[in-house]
Amino acid sequence: MSSLIRHRGTFSAMALFWALLYFWFFSTALQAYIMLTGYSGTTGLRDSLLYSSLWLIPFFLFPNKTRLIAAVIGVILWLSSASALAYFVIYGQEFSQSVLFVMFETNANEASEFASQYFSLKLLIILLLYTAVALFLWTRLRPVYIRTPWRYGVAAAIFYGLIIQPLFSDVVLNKNSMVSAVNALNSRMEPAAPWQLVSSYVQYRNQLNSLESLLSKNSTLPPLADLKDSSGNAPRTLVLVIGESTQRNRMSLYGYVRETTPKLDALRNSDPNFTVFNDVVTSRPYTIEILQQALTFANEQNPDRYLTTPSLMNMMKQAGYKTFWITNQQTMTARNTMLTVFSRQTDKQYYMNQQRTQSAREYDTNVLTPFKAVLNDPAPKKFIVVHLLGTHIKYQYRYPELAKWDRFTGKTDHVPANLNQEQQATYNDYDNANLYNDNVLSQLIADYKATDPNGFMLYFSDHGEEVYDTAPHTLQGRNESNPTRAMYTIPFFVWTSDKWQSANPRDLRADVNRKFSLMNLIYTWSDLARLSYDGYDPTRSLVNRQFVQTPRWIGNPYQKDGLRDFDTLPDGTRNAPIMQ
Numbered sequence: 001m002s003s004l005i006r007h008r009g010t011f012s013a014m015a016l017f018w019a020l021l022y023f024w025f026f027s028t029a030l031q032a033y034i035m036l037t038g039y040s041g042t043t044g045l046r047d048s049l050l051y052s053s054l055w056l057i058p059f060f061l062f063p064n065k066t067r068l069i070a071a072v073i074g075v076i077l078w079l080s081s082a083s084a085l086a087y088f089v090i091y092g093q094e095f096s097q098s099v100l101f102v103m104f105e106t107n108a109n110e111a112s113e114f115a116s117q118y119f120s121l122k123l124l125i126i127l128l129l130y131t132a133v134a135l136f137l138w139t140r141l142r143p144v145y146i147r148t149p150w151r152y153g154v155a156a157a158i159f160y161g162l163i164i165q166p167l168f169s170d171v172v173l174n175k176n177s178m179v180s181a182v183n184a185l186n187s188r189m190e191p192a193a194p195w196q197l198v199s200s201y202v203q204y205r206n207q208l209n210s211l212e213s214l215l216s217k218n219s220t221l222p223p224l225a226d227l228k229d230s231s232g233n234a235p236r237t238l239v240l241v242i243g244e245s246t247q248r249n250r251m252s253l254y255g256y257v258r259e260t261t262p263k264l265d266a267l268r269n270s271d272p273n274f275t276v277f278n279d280v281v282t283s284r285p286y287t288i289e290i291l292q293q294a295l296t297f298a299n300e301q302n303p304d305r306y307l308t309t310p311s312l313m314n315m316m317k318q319a320g321y322k323t324f325w326i327t328n329q330q331t332m333t334a335r336n337t338m339l340t341v342f343s344r345q346t347d348k349q350y351y352m353n354q355q356r357t358q359s360a361r362e363y364d365t366n367v368l369t370p371f372k373a374v375l376n377d378p379a380p381k382k383f384i385v386v387h388l389l390g391t392h393i394k395y396q397y398r399y400p401e402l403a404k405w406d407r408f409t410g411k412t413d414h415v416p417a418n419l420n421q422e423q424q425a426t427y428n429d430y431d432n433a434n435l436y437n438d439n440v441l442s443q444l445i446a447d448y449k450a451t452d453p454n455g456f457m458l459y460f461s462d463h464g465e466e467v468y469d470t471a472p473h474t475l476q477g478r479n480e481s482n483p484t485r486a487m488y489t490i491p492f493f494v495w496t497s498d499k500w501q502s503a504n505p506r507d508l509r510a511d512v513n514r515k516f517s518l519m520n521l522i523y524t525w526s527d528l529a530r531l532s533y534d535g536y537d538p539t540r541s542l543v544n545r546q547f548v549q550t551p552r553w554i555g556n557p558y559q560k561d562g563l564r565d566f567d568t569l570p571d572g573t574r575n576a577p578i579m580q
Contacts, residue, residue, distance in 0.1 A: 009063070009143060009145040010145060011144070011145050011146060011147075012142065012144065012145070014142075015141075015142040015143065015144045016144050018137065018140040018141055018142065019056060019059055019070075019141060019144055020053070020056070021137055021140075022070060022074070022134075022137040022138060022140075022141060023052045023053065023055040023056065023059075023073075023077070024048070024049055024052045024053075025133065025134060025137055026052065026074075026077035026078065026080075026081040026134070026193040027048035027049075027051075027052045027077075027081060027191060027192040027193045027196075028045065028048045028049055028052065029081075029085075029130075029133075030081070030084060030085055030088060031044045031045040031048040031191055032045055034088075034360075041394070043191075044191040045191075047188050047189070047190070047191045047192065048191040048192045050162060050188075050192075051162060051188065051189045051191070051192035051195060052192045052193070053158060053162070054158065054159070054162060054163075054192075055073050055077075056144075056155075056158060057155045057158055057159060058073070059144060060144060060146055060151050060154055060155050061151060061152070061155055063143035063144060063145050063146075063151075064143065066141055066142065066143045066144075067138075067141060070138055070141050071138065074134060074138055076193075076194055077193045077194060078131065078134055079194070080193045080194035080196065080197045081193035081194070082127055082130060082131070083197070084193070084196055084197075085126070085127070085130060086123060086126075086127065089122070089123050089126055163185070166181070166184070166185050166188070167181045167182070167185060170184055170185075186199040187199075214307075214337075214338070214341045215341055215344055215345070217307065218311070218314070218341070218345060221308070221309065221310055221314070222310075223310065223314070223318050224310055224314075224315055224318060224533040224534065224535070225533060225534040225535075226532075226533055226534045227315070227318055227319060227531065227532070227533040228531070228532050228533070229319050229320070229529075229530060229531055230530040230531075230532065231500075231503065231504060231529060231530035231531075232503050232504075234454050234499070234503065235380040235381065235454060236380075236381055236382075236453070236454040236455045236500070237375065237381075237382040237383075237384065237448075237451070237453045237454070237455045238316075238321070238382070238383050238384070238455045238456060238457075238529055239383075239384045239385075239386065239444075239448060239455065239456070239457040239458070240312075240383075240384070240385045240386070240457075240458055240459075240525070241385075241386045241388065241441070241444060241457060241458070241459040241460075242291070242385065242386070242387045242388065242459075242460065242461075242462060243388050243390040243391075243437070243441075243459060243460065243461035243462065243490075243491070244287065244329070244387075244388055244389050244390030244391065244392045244461060244462055245390055245391045245392045245393065245461065245462075245463065245464070245465040246390050246391045246434065246437060246461035246464065246465070246490065246491060247461070247464030247465050247466075247467075247469070247486050247487070247489050247490065247491075248461075248464070248489050248490055248491040248492075249469065249485075249486065249489055250430060250431060250434055250467070250469070251264075251434055251438075251491055252265055253265055253268065253276060253438075253491065253493075254276075254278070254491065257414050258408065258413075258414055258431055260408075260431050260434040260435050260438065261434065261435070261437075261438040262435075262438065263438050263439060263441075263442035264438050264441060264442055264493075267442060267445065267495075271495070273495055273496045273497065273498065273501065274445075274493065274494075274495050275493060275494045275495075275496070275508040275509060275512060276491075276492075276493045276512065277492040277493060277494075277511070277512050277514070277516070277542065278512050278513050279513055279514065279515045279516065280460065280489075280490055280491075280492035280516045280517075280518060280542070281488045281489055281490060281515075281516075281517055281518065281552055281554070281566050282294075282461075282462065282463045282464065282488050282490050282517075282518045282554075283299070283300050283488075283517050283518060283519040283552070283553060283554050284300075284463065284480065284554065284555075284556075285463040285464065285478035285479075285480055285483070285487040285488060285554075286463065286478065286480070287329075287339070287462045287463065288338045288339065290462050290463055290518060290519075291338070291339070291342065291462060292306040292338065293306070293518070293519040293521075294460075294462070294518050294519065294521040294522070295311050295312045295313070295342060295521070295522065296309060296310075296311045296312065296522065297309040297310075297522060297535070298519075299519040299520065299553075300519055300553035300554075300555070300557045300563055301553070301557070303557040303558065311342065311345055312521075312522050312525060313325075313342060313345035313346050313383075313385070314345060315522075315526070315531065315533075316383040316529075317345075317346075317347070317383075319381075319529075319531055320381050321379075321381040321382060321383040322347050322348075322377065322379035322381065322382050322383070323345075323346035323347045323348070323382075323383045323384075323385075324346055324347065324348045324349075324350070324374045324377075324382065324383070324384045324385065325342070325343035325346040325348070325349045325350070325385045325387070326349075326350040326352070326367050326370045326371055326374065326384065326385065326386045326387070327339070327343060327349075327350070327351060327352060327353070327367075327385075327386075327387040328352045328353045328362060328363075328364050328366045328367050328387065328388055328389045329353060329387050329388075329389060330353055330354070330355055339387070343385075343387075346383075346385065348374070350367075350370040350374075352366035352367060352370070353366065353389070360397060361397045362389060362397070363389075363398070363399070363400065363436070364388045364389055364390070364398075364436075364437070364440040365440060365443075367386050367388065367440075367444075368440075368443060368444070368447065371384070371386060371444060371447060372447055375447065375448065375451050375453075376451075386444065388437070388440065390433075390437055390461060391430060391433040391434055391437055391465065393465070393477070394429075395426065395429035395430045395432070395433040395467075396429045396432075396433075398432075398433040398436060398437070399432050399433055399435070399436035400436075405432055405435060405436050406432060407431075407432060407435055408428040408431040408432050408435075409425075409428050409429070409432065410428070411428055412424065415427050415428070416468055416473040418472070418473055419468055419473060423468055423476070426467065426468070426476060427467055427468055430465070430467045441459060444457070445457060445495050448495070449495075449497070452497075452499070453497045453499065453500075454497060454499035454500050454503070455497055455499075455500050456494055456495060456496040456497065456500055456528060457494070457495045458492075458493075458494050458525065458528065459491070459492070459493050459494075460490055460491065460492045460518060460521070461490040461491055462490075462518075463478065463487065463488065463490065464478075464485075464486050464487050464488055464489050464490055465477070465478060465486065465487065466478060466479075466484050466486040466487050467486070469484070469486040470484040470485065470486055480554075480555060480556055481556075483554060483555070483564075483569060484569065485566075485569050485571060488554055488566055488569075490518065492516075492518075494508060494528070496508075504530055506543065508543055511542060511543050511547070514542055514547060514549070515549055515552060515567070516542040516552075517552040517553070517566075519553075520540040520541070520542070523536065523537055523538070523540040523541045523544075524540075524541045524542045524543055526541070527541035527542075527543050527544050528543060551565045551566075551567070552565060552566040552567060553565065553566070554566045
């Protein structure tokens with residue numbers, strides 16, 4: 001036995017160090033940069049370190065073929081990681097399944113234009129340096145000898161800890177399905193090369209199948225019967241802006257003591273065409289679930305109608321509008337597939353956010369350039385949807401790290417007194433995100449106004465957000481089973497152009513205090529756009545003289561006794577001491 005050990009060599013900690021450094025390099029270099037620059041958190045770095053370590057298994061099992069194994073694995077890791085690095089250098093975004101979706105939706109001419117526009121000397125130098133470091137690390141590799149049978153045990157322990165144990169915990173302990181467990185494991189492996197390509201492609205194919213199935217069903221739906229457009233024959237542009245996670249009580253536009261919406265405040269005070277509605281609530285505190293109602297004829301009593309009736313996008317195309325969808329939301333994720341279904345129901349899409357995770361810096365100013373381009377499209381009738389990231393958690397990633405947007409950082413005025421330092425930071429980050437959101441919304445309105453349009457722009461947030469607003473000020477986020485008003489109260493406003501107001505005169509100011517639920521948005525939009533059809537119900541339109549107040553149901557419609565009237569929720573926003 002001793003002669004066998006001598007023949008194989010002895011264990012070297014330095015050899016293990018260089019092996020770890022080599023396999024970690026291909027994934028961790030980029031993830032470390034992402035973390036150190038504040039672009040995203042530590043999760044990607046942690047997972048890249050863990051799952052890059054899987055390559056130690058063949059390295060340990062076959063120490064006499066160290067260089068060959070490392071070279072073969074290294075080529076695979078270099079190809080995938082260099083692609084991800086190049087994408088990050090060009091776009092400032094991590095590679096994801098959303099990137100694959102956009103790539104496969106791109107035609108050959110667009111791909112050629114991309115290559116010529118973005119391949120640069122800077123990118124070439126970075127890739128050469130990256131390759132040089134990889135080659136240098138490869139030259140430092142030496143066999144890592146572990147005595148038999150321990151090497152088999154170490155290899156098995158690595159595989160168990162990184163693959164078997166997470167699946168076992170999810171399926172057996174947490175009672176999740178195997179599909180859910182595998183998806184969760186894929187998500188954790190994704191930051192590590194080459195899993196970001198493999199996992200992204202698998203997720204892309206799975207979500208694409210679901211997407212195509214839903215689109216196929218949508219294409220077979222009968223059009224709205226007896227659809228009429230009474231808005232005249234003049235060219236027009238109608239804009240729908242969808243916000244994210246923004247509750248109105250943290251906007252100075254709605255009386256919040258901190259000035260979080262100075263530009264919208266000024267617009268309200270100077271422009272009579274800007275109408276702010278004071279009592280609109282969402283029916284569900286989650287993006288997908290509420291948009292399945294707001295953008296279709298589904299509601300809390302009939303939540304599946306989005307599958308069997310035309311959507312708002314279908315309706316506008318049927319009315320003769322050229323339709324556009326501009327989004328700063330992630331494109332192809334397990335949660336966002338339905339958003340992509342809605343977007344694909346339009347004629348032209350602009351996907352501005354291909355991030356792997358929502359917890360990354362991505363600013364809504366992304367939408368401004370394509371919005372201007374679409375406004376200049378020659379189509380006589382245009383319908384434009386702009387979907388923002390708004391004030392989505394993590395709030396500090398929703399605005400640039402500049403002093404002008406960091407206005408409330410470190411402040412304690414008007415902050416609930418019982419918050420700890422971390423909670424105070426979150427509270428202030430949310431107000432900073434609202435300040436930046438104000439900048440984006442006001443710029444969208446300004447760009448729209450600059451075209452002298454015939455039409456209107458309607459904005460709402462999909463849901464609110466609890467950010468330590470409700471006594472005893474311990475909640476943050478959204479939870480349908482433990483609802484607070486902050487999760488449901490949303491901003492809702494309309495800007496109307498002079499041309500549209502002249503051709504379709506109406507005074508919206510009389511309607512601003514009506515109690516309205518977002519689940520009936522499609523009737524309000526139809527009313528504003530002067531569209532009628534079989535099934536149109538004026539009593540559900542916020543701006544119609546026949547409007548009838550009904551209970552504003554919130555909750556999970558698929559759960560027995562899951563619905564309750566929003567107006568029965570207690571108002572806990574004024575019951576706490578405030579830091580002065």
